[in-house]
Amino acid sequence: MSEHQYYEFAAIDGPISDEGLRYARGCSSRANVSRVRWQNTYNFGDFHGSVDTLLKYYDAHFYFANWGTVRLALAFPKGAIAPEAIQPYLRGGERYEDTLTFKEIGNRCIVWWEHNEEGGWGWTEGQGLTDQLIGVREELLRGDYRALFLGWLADFEPDEWLDPKDGAVVMPPIPAGLGQLSPALAALVGHFPVDRDALAVAALLSQASTPHRIPIIAVLERLSVSELRALLARVAEGGGSGVMSELNRLTYPRVQMPAGQPMRCTDFAAKTIEARETREKVEAAAAAAKRQREAELRRQHLASIIKRADAIWSGLEPLMDQKIASAYDQAAAQLQELRDAYAQAGDIGSFQHKLTGFRRRYANRPAMLRRVENL
Numbered sequence: 001m002s003e004h005q006y007y008e009f010a011a012i013d014g015p016i017s018d019e020g021l022r023y024a025r026g027c028s029s030r031a032n033v034s035r036v037r038w039q040n041t042y043n044f045g046d047f048h049g050s051v052d053t054l055l056k057y058y059d060a061h062f063y064f065a066n067w068g069t070v071r072l073a074l075a076f077p078k079g080a081i082a083p084e085a086i087q088p089y090l091r092g093g094e095r096y097e098d099t100l101t102f103k104e105i106g107n108r109c110i111v112w113w114e115h116n117e118e119g120g121w122g123w124t125e126g127q128g129l130t131d132q133l134i135g136v137r138e139e140l141l142r143g144d145y146r147a148l149f150l151g152w153l154a155d156f157e158p159d160e161w162l163d164p165k166d167g168a169v170v171m172p173p174i175p176a177g178l179g180q181l182s183p184a185l186a187a188l189v190g191h192f193p194v195d196r197d198a199l200a201v202a203a204l205l206s207q208a209s210t211p212h213r214i215p216i217i218a219v220l221e222r223l224s225v226s227e228l229r230a231l232l233a234r235v236a237e238g239g240g241s242g243v244m245s246e247l248n249r250l251t252y253p254r255v256q257m258p259a260g261q262p263m264r265c266t267d268f269a270a271k272t273i274e275a276r277e278t279r280e281k282v283e284a285a286a287a288a289a290k291r292q293r294e295a296e297l298r299r300q301h302l303a304s305i306i307k308r309a310d311a312i313w314s315g316l317e318p319l320m321d322q323k324i325a326s327a328y329d330q331a332a333a334q335l336q337e338l339r340d341a342y343a344q345a346g347d348i349g350s351f352q353h354k355l356t357g358f359r360r361r362y363a364n365r366p367a368m369l370r371r372v373e374n375l
Contacts (some may be wrong), residue, residue, distance in 0.1 A: 002065040007031075007047050008130045009038040009058035016117050020057030027054070039127070042219060050104050060137060062130040068117035070191050074137045077109045080139055086111065088172035089148040091155060100151025101194055111140070113151050117193045133191070135184030146175045146185055153202065158276070161269035170262040176207035197276040216247065295301035299307065304319040312338060313354060320362055332371035 009024070015035035016024070024033050027049025031040035038058065040047070046065040051073070055061055059071040083102070091098045101112045136147045152172055178199065181189065189199075220228070231247075305312065312334055335355065342351035355375060362368055 005042040005046070006062075006064040006127070007038070007040050007042070008062045008127075009054050010060045010062075010130050010134060011036045011057070012059040012134060016057040020054075023049075023053060024057065052110075055110055056106055056108055060130060060134045060155070062133060064129065070117075070367075072113045072136075072191070073110050074134075074140065075108045076137070076141070078104065078107045078109050081109065081111075083109070085145065086148060087145075089145070089152040091152070094326060099154040100148065108134050111148070113147075113154075113188070113192045115154070129187075129191070132187040133184060135182060136188055139182065143172070143176065144177070146177060146181070147188055149173075149175050149178070149202070150185065150188060150194055151192065153198055154192050155197060156198055156265075156268075158195065158198060158269040158272040163263050164266065167264055167266050170264045171265055171268055173262070174202055174206045178206040179203035183257050195272065196278060198268070198272045200279075201271045201275050205263070214250070215287055220247075228308065299344065302337070302341040302344045305337055309338060309341065316358070320365065320368065323365075325367070327367075328371055330367045331368065335372055335375055 021035055022035070024031075024038050027033075027038070027047070028040050031038055038054065039291050041053070051061060051063075053372050055073060055075045059075050061071070061075075063069070063071040083104075086102050089100055090102055091100070099113055099115060101114070103112070140147060149172060223231075244296070255329050316334065319327040319334075335358075339351050339355075355372070359369060
């Protein structure tokens with residue numbers, strides 16, 4: 001399998017600085033580099049810069065390798081997300097061992113997701129995937145921690161939580177709205193998969209939806225004159241995109257984490273296993289019903305063929321006269337259907353008798369005879 005790696009960095013809050021641009025350009029002579037984006041694909045060789053350093057300037061990073069690794073990193077100004085809000089969703093393993101990890105670099109905090117697929121991904125283009133995922137950053141800034149929970153859930157194996165001795169371990173808070181994921185969160189689950197039954201159970205345990213947005217005019221009316229002047233000054237200085245992001249963020253009420261006794265991981269695992277067994281039974285019943293419907297349709301189809309058998313046998317001659325591969329394929333398919341129809345009618349002997357005559361008639365057509373040698 002050929003080596004294929006894709007690196008991308010994106011600026012979300014605004015263009016990166018001159019210093020950042022100089023460093024970004026120095027990381028590669030082939031990369032597509034601008035103040036808002038850094039992109040490069042490696043089919044040979046490797047990235048020679050520092051991901052951590054680039055994340056001091058850019059706000060998002062996506063990495064994909066066709067041997068089975070995918071990473072997403074989102075960088076925030078320190079204090080934008082409280083470390084104590086992230087901590088419950090971390091498992092405490094080494095970076096890249098757990099799906100979700102967290103680190104601080106200078107005045108930035110970075111949340112990482114990583115997934116390693118055994119056997120690799122094959123050949124997939126990475127371009128465009130970052131844009132599907134960067135919406136997660138805005139959701140986290142609004143206090144919507146579903147992405148953190150999904151990162152925790154990606155490492156949850158229900159069958160490993162059957163020992164009662166693990167009963168003291170509790171789950172992190174279950175955010176609202178897990179039953180209806182945003183496009184960005186759906187993309188996150190697509191690249192960092194979670195147990196489908198665990199997610200279904202968590203969705204039932206979470207609140208139905210996230211709060212509705214507040215009209216932007218209501219947000220502006222709450223701001224003081226001095227706050228409005230400060231925002232306008234930032235716009236005049238070229239920070240319009242950052243101001244718009246902040247105002248947009250204020251239209252989303254902070255999501256309140258559910259109160260009450262946290263659920264034990266062993267109880268959640270038991271609910272997940274029960275949901276899985278129920279789903280498998282439903283799916284098995286549906287599959288059996290589908291097979292039964294298909295069998296009945298097949299029986300009816302073959303019954304109609306046996307009624308038209310003489311006409312079908314006669315229709316083979318014009319096909320054979322064409323002396324082309326596609327006509328031979330069509331004739332062979334019709335003979336296959338005739339064989340099944342005669343077999344269903346309990347008269348396979350009549351079919352074999354007619355097939356023997358067909359073979360004698362076209363003994364000088366080896367290409368056709370090869371198509372029906374196993375009938």
